[in-house]
Amino acid sequence: MKYSVETIGEGEPIIFLPAGGFKGNEGLIIADYLKDSFKTYLLDLPGYGASEGIPGRINTQAVADWLKGFLDEADIACVTLIGHSIGGALALMFALHYPDRVNRLILLDQGHKKFPNIPFAEFGKFALLLPLLNLGVSLIKRPLLIRLLPFLRHQQ
Structure with a gap:
């Protein structure tokens, strides 16, 4: 495997x-x-x-x-x-x-609960962006994530 x-x-x-x-x-x-x-x-x-x-x-x-x-x-x-x-x-x-x-x-x-393909009830009009968000995340490569880490860390 x-x-x-x-x-x-x-x-x-x-x-x-x-x-x-x-x-x-x-x-x-x-x-x-x-x-x-x-x-x-x-x-x-x-x-x-x-x-x-x-x-x-x-x-x-x-x-x-x-x-x-x-x-x-x-x-x-x-x-x-x-x-x-x-x-x-x-x-x-x-x-x-x-x-x-x-x-x-x-x-x-x-x-x-199981979400429908486009969960309008839960997210309203924003639900239309979810497929695009999923596509965007799949296109992000690891080097970009590493560069973003300092901005995403919780500041204490």
Whole structure:
């Protein structure tokens, strides 16, 4: 199985699982904050970015096995999972099937109702911009994100 992953930092392993349609580098800002104490793996979901998709029928076991395959390949026995949106659902599936491999589970905006293709009720006219926003995010490359980090950091 081919996994596409970027790592940032050193220390205890964390895997960041992005929202659907995004690459693993969606978690770049989180990884940057954690880099002094944690090694964060920014993993593209199966079939997104450069990660190979899951062959055959997809169910919770297949998804959990996909992530277990990555942990085995990276020689990670136990991990903290950070999952955003659909990445959170994937993290839950993994925790359900392999609870002994999960140290901590952090879910970001994982549970919400199913959105229609264009969610007018939730976002009004702004909903028309969401497909363009998704396209724009997919076109942003990592070097641009790194240049933007100083502006995106929370100032204390």
